[in-house]
Amino acid sequence: MSITSDHASGLHRLRQPTFAELYLPKLVTVWREGYGLADFRADVFAGLTVAIVALPLSMAIAIASGVTPDRGLYTAVVGGFIVSLLGGSRFQIGGPAGAFIVLVAVTAERHGVDGVILATLMAGLFLVAAGLLRIGTYIKFIPYPVTVGFTAGIAVIIFASQLRDLGGITLAGKEPGEFVPKLIALAAGLHTVNPSAVAVAVVSVAIIATLRRWRPSWPGILIAVVFAAVASAALSLPVETIGTRFGGIPRQLPLPALPVFSLAKAQAVLPDAISFALLAAIESLLSAVVADGMTGRRHRSNCELVAQGVANIGSALFGGICVTGLIARTATNIRAGARGPIAGMLHSVFLLLFMLIAAPLASYIPLAALAAVLVVVAWTMAEKQEFATLLRSSWGDAIVLLATFLLTIFRDLTEGILVGFALGAVLFIHRMAEMTGIEERTPLVADDRPDDGNGERVRYDAGLAIDRDVLVYRITGAFFFGAASAIGGVLDGIADKRKGFVVDFAAVPFLDSTAANVLGRVAAKAHRQGIRLFITGASPTVRRALLTHGVTPPRARYRETIARAVADIKGGAVQPAAEDIAAS
Structure with a gap:
């Protein structure tokens, strides 16, 4: 594959980027371009806007991942700050992601919270190595149907994981992690549905949907969660809250500390760490590409991987979970008028201030309201229009899409990505083989001049x-x-x-x-x-x-x-x- 440009200055060819072009953080680039007071004011507003969105989401994702809500906040504060400080995208927002819910929950169930933290630190090391080895260039080769398929699959799994809290269902034993056993267990517990929890969830979804339609600039998620907490406390509704299940959240960051380590533990969590690193790389670079499309900028993929790696290491040291780039929050950052990475750094600072000031109030938040937030997230992240487009596009793309989607739901996320990628490669080889052949045809010329009389194409003018x-x-x-x-x-x-x-x-x-x-x-x-x-x-x-x-x-x-x-x-x-x- 080659591409050439012909204009007055002559022929242009792609060249190899320098080390600085690959790894210089965008924060330095923005500063060199001239960062003024007006830019800072815009970033303050954007950072505050994103922090308001990230506050309930970070706690909701942590709870759905099988850990306490404070660990989601640690992830957003520490990991989010480092992603913006060192990242290769001007507008990337880092933090806990819904895509990791399944992986983190399974790892926590198998190896405990210590295993999750160790796997996160190891994933960070893998990401740094991947960035320095310039593997970010190759991660972009994942076919579009694969990314759409696993994103839709994750959305389905997130929705299923929230059914228990949405209905306030009481299960006889521990909720299964696998998709089908989970649905069977929830069906068996339908007789325990709590009408109050259902009402809280329905009202929360309705508030978010209504505000998104009629007042899109308002922080609908935060308004819904606050309303649910106030209403539940005022009416003394019998619903489970953060306080009743977790005892609240701390009002400060913990001191950094290395996770519990042993060679046997590292070997046990190695497959999970690889899955964390693979998904973090894909999600962060996909988010950076979305940001590029919205702003016309170009991110530095390998620099972004290094930043994501350092952010995961930092998150693990403070007891957080996996960090990656977040499409929804990055888009919110851009729409709020961000001018550079300072906005992402300020989003983390504002989150820390919220923890210091409002931590006691978090105890009153109903879990049904946070489940409703994640249901909305799942609905948004499922690229429904793109999914339908790919189904109509060709039989090959449809097979890759459905294979990735179904394997993600019923088997494993990593398996879905790997199989989807393999099918995409096989499909490409098949298509290229079909294009190989010999035929007699009229010469195709690049302009309106005839051929040279020998059946050869006239040289491009x-x-x-x-x-x-x-x-x-x-x-x-x-x-x-x-x-x-x-x-x-x-x-x-x-x-x-x-x-x-x-x-x-x-x-x-x-x-x-x-x-x-x-x-x-x-x-x-x-x-x-x-x-x-x-x-x-x-x-x-x-x-x-x-x-x-x-x-x-x-x-x-x-x-x-x-x-x-x-x-x-x-x-x-x-x-x-x-x-x-x-x-x-």
Whole structure:
């Protein structure tokens, strides 16, 4: 796979980044660019906004993970601060994640809380090593259907894990960790449903949903939790609270200490530590990519992995659990107007202040309200539209998606990712094998000139692109998940003042859903900036994949040749051509 750019300055090629470009924290970059008082004010507001969202979520995730709520707060305070301090993304927010609930709960059940903390520290060491070995580049190769499948699977598991507290169900024994036995045990305890707990949960969900629709700028989660706590205390509702189950939360951070260690213990938790590291890497880099799409910035993946590793080590030293980048809170940070990593650091500082001041009040929070919060989180994180799109995309993507989804639910998260990745690789090889062959066809040229009379394609005319108003890229080779990151990085560099941007697909025999999704983000960015994007030379198969993932008029327009696209850009044509009509 290669990509070249032809314009007045000549041919451009990708080069190897320097060490500083790979590992310099974004905090330093932002400071060098000039960080002023107005930026600090914006970051203070953004940090406070995210802290208000993170306060109940951190406790809810910790409880669902089988540990006490204070450990979720330690994770957000210590881990979140380090992620922003050392990270390779300007806007990444770190802390405990819903995706880890299943893994942490299983590890706690097998090895106790000490085992969870030791596994977290070991995962941090693995992540630092992965970043220094530049493995972050390869983690991006995970196919898009795999990430959607395991995210949806995690959402289903989170929902199932909250059914007990949602209904206030009393079980005869310990709640099973596996999905099917859990549902069987909960069904057997349905006769113990607590109507008060159900009412608290329903009202909490209703408050969050209503505020998200009519007052999206309000902290709906915090308002719902506070309302549930006040109502439960005022009405003396017979519901379980943080105080009745855990005795409240402490009002200070513990002193740092190494977890209980022995060689036998380390060997026992090694598989869990590897799972922690793998999921933390995937989640954090996925969150960073989402942040890039929202802001037009580019994160440093290997720097981010090093920061995530140090954050997990720091969290473990203070008794916290796994840390990773958080898509929802990162998006909240961006929407709140954050200017740089200071916002993420301040979010941790505000959380610590909340602990110092309001810790006694946390005892009154009903567990049904926190379960309702996680149900909303599960509903949000399940990428329902993307799931449906992939099911319609192709039979291969659907198989990878469903295999990852079902294995995540019924077997194991790590197994789901590994099998999904393997199926994606096999599917790619199969598709490439189908593309191999020999046929007689009319030579495909990059412009409107005829061939040279011998059936050979005329050499690409760089003169078409020597124009200050037009930028032309030609992609050659299969555009798939293994190349989507590198190509996407180049195509994202369209934040200039040119009128038009042409991407020629004449030499692309195959395009998968991950690459189509990348180009969809590029098209959306170009449309927001008023840059006209033209796709040329796309085969019917490639065009169909692009259209499925949102590369549609008016975000992008289709032409048969580069010459036609350049002529339309220079002529300022805005009416849809026959190719656009066929595409739509």
